[in-house]
Amino acid sequence: MFYAPARDLPAVLDDMIKALCSERLATLARELTKLHETVRRDELHSLRDWIVADPDQQRGEAVLVVAGNDSAAPAIDPGALAEELARELPPSRAAKVLARLTGLSRKEAFARIEARRG
DSSP: OEEGGGGHHHHHHHHHHHHHHTTTTEEEESSSSSOOOEEEEHHHHHHHHHHHHHHHGGEEEEEEEEEEOOOGGGOOOHHHHHHHOOOEEEEEEEHHHHHHOOOOOOOHHHHHHHHHHH
C-alpha cells in the first residue's frame, strides 16, 4: 500500500510500471471519505493513462494498493519433496501429491517416490 499526493501519481505509476509490471493489478483510491471520492481498479498502465488524461484526478490525496506477484512463489524442488512425501505417506498417495504439486506425470512421480523409499 502506498500513500501519495495525487499530483505525483503519474510519476509514481511510471516508477511502478518500470519496477513491477505494467499489467500488475492495482486499486487507486483518491480523496477517501470526501465529496469527490474516487476508487478505480485496473492494471498499472491503465491507471496511469486514466490519471494523465484527467487532470482533476491529480488533486488531493491518494492510496494505491498493488496486487502481489504470484510468480514470486518459491520453486518446488521435486527431489526434496519426493523424499519428504516418501517418509510421510503411502507410495500411491505420495506420488499423487508429488505429481499435482510439481507437474510431473503420475508415473514419473511414482518412480521418484519408489527411488526414495528403497
